Amino acid sequence: MAFSERVPLGRTALQVSRIGIGCSYGIGKRSLEEAFDQGINYFYFGTLRRAAMAEAIHELTPAHRAELVIAIQSYARWPRVVVKSAELALKKLRLDFADVLILGKKDQDPSTELVNAAIRMRESGKIRFLAISAHRRSQFRKYIADGIFDIIMARYNAAHTGAETEVFPYLPSSGGPGVVCYTATRWGTLLQRVENEPKPTALDCYRFCLSQPQVHLCLSGPKNQTEMQDALRVLQSSPMDADELAWMRRVGAVIHNQNAHNFFLRKLIFD
Numbered sequence: 001m002a003f004s005e006r007v008p009l010g011r012t013a014l015q016v017s018r019i020g021i022g023c024s025y026g027i028g029k030r031s032l033e034e035a036f037d038q039g040i041n042y043f044y045f046g047t048l049r050r051a052a053m054a055e056a057i058h059e060l061t062p063a064h065r066a067e068l069v070i071a072i073q074s075y076a077r078w079p080r081v082v083v084k085s086a087e088l089a090l091k092k093l094r095l096d097f098a099d100v101l102i103l104g105k106k107d108q109d110p111s112t113e114l115v116n117a118a119i120r121m122r123e124s125g126k127i128r129f130l131a132i133s134a135h136r137r138s139q140f141r142k143y144i145a146d147g148i149f150d151i152i153m154a155r156y157n158a159a160h161t162g163a164e165t166e167v168f169p170y171l172p173s174s175g176g177p178g179v180v181c182y183t184a185t186r187w188g189t190l191l192q193r194v195e196n197e198p199k200p201t202a203l204d205c206y207r208f209c210l211s212q213p214q215v216h217l218c219l220s221g222p223k224n225q226t227e228m229q230d231a232l233r234v235l236q237s238s239p240m241d242a243d244e245l246a247w248m249r250r251v252g253a254v255i256h257n258q259n260a261h262n263f264f265l266r267k268l269i270f271d
Contacts, residue, residue, distance in 0.1 A: 002237075003235055003237050004235045004236060007216055009151060009217065010177045011150060011176060012178050014100075014128075014129070016178075016216065016217050017041050017042055018210055019040055019210075019219075019231050019232075019235065020043070020217050020220065022219055022220065023043070023044070023046070023048065023049070023050040023053035025221045026050065027223060028052050031222070032056035033056050036064070040235070042069045042071065043057060043068065043070050044071045045057070045093060046073040046104075057070060058093065058094050061094075069099045070100070072086060072090070072100070073133075074086060074089075075104040077110075077114065078114070079114050079116070079117035082103070082117055082118065083117055086098070086101055086127065096126075097127060098126070098127050100127065100129050100130075100151060101121060101122075102132065102133055102153060104133050105133055106132050106133065106134050107134050107139060108136075108139070130148065131151035132149045132151075132153065133154070134154070137154065137155075137162050137167055138166055140152055140167045143177075144167075144170050144172075144176065145170070151177050151180060152180070153180045154180075154181055155181070155182060156184075156215065157184050157205060157208070157209060158186075158190055158205065158208050158248040158252030159186045159253070167214075168214040178217070179214050180218075180219060181209050181212075181218050182218070182219040184206050184209045186255065190252065190255055192255065194250075194254045197247065200251055203237060204244075204248060206230075206234045206237075207237055208244075211240045218234075
């Protein structure tokens with residue numbers, strides 16, 4: 001399937017573009033509006049809630065609210081703080097509801113009180129669907145089995161492929177949560193040249209992630225118009241073939257091993 005086609009985000013049935021945009025790195029309002037015009041409809045008002053995205057969403061909402069998928073996030077551990085954080089996000093966006101509330105970086109089971117507070121927000125209509133993210137991939141097996149969360153948000157790229165054994169096999173064949181992946185370029189390190197291999201582009205990194213059948217959407221975090229165009233090119237592309245996937249895995253393995261080696265050296269020198 002070409003990546004130009006929107007897909008249901010798991011059991012939520014939200015129709016989403018295969019690439020989503022986060023606002024944390026400073027992309028401007030006009031670029032966000034142009035991205036929507038060219039097909040991107042998933043806007044992640046996440047870690048750093050930039051005014052440019054709030055303004056773009058405000059401009060787009062009157063004519064396009066039913067098409068937009070707006071995700072907000074809170075890293076808070078306390079129920080009242082999560083609720084307040086969500087309400088502040090809605091106020092800044094000038095929205096009555098968000099489509100997705102993400103409980104961010106939950107590497108251990110969130111408290112029952114926190115989950116219940118999020119569920120109450122879903123029941124109240126302030127948010128439509130619940131999502132959860134974690135760096136510890138082993139947590140997702142429980143989150144998937146519990147069935148509380150409509151969407152999971154996992155780190156996945158050519159250098160960090162652990163989700164292929166620790167997350168994706170535990171997803172049901174149908175009726176499962178939506179799957180959003182992030183850090184596709186591994187903070188830019190996958191864009192380095194590796195000896196005897198072609199140099200990957202951001203487009204290659206996004207295509208690698210989206211070639212995984214369980215992944216519905218890949219997040220991007222453009223900081224300028226050039227990087228936005230890299231993200232938009234995903235919509236004119238399609239899944240990688242076996243040779244392309246093998247190449248990206250070779251590059252990813254080298255980058256991963258370099259990072260492990262550098263980490264060991266830093267520990268040896270400074271600890």
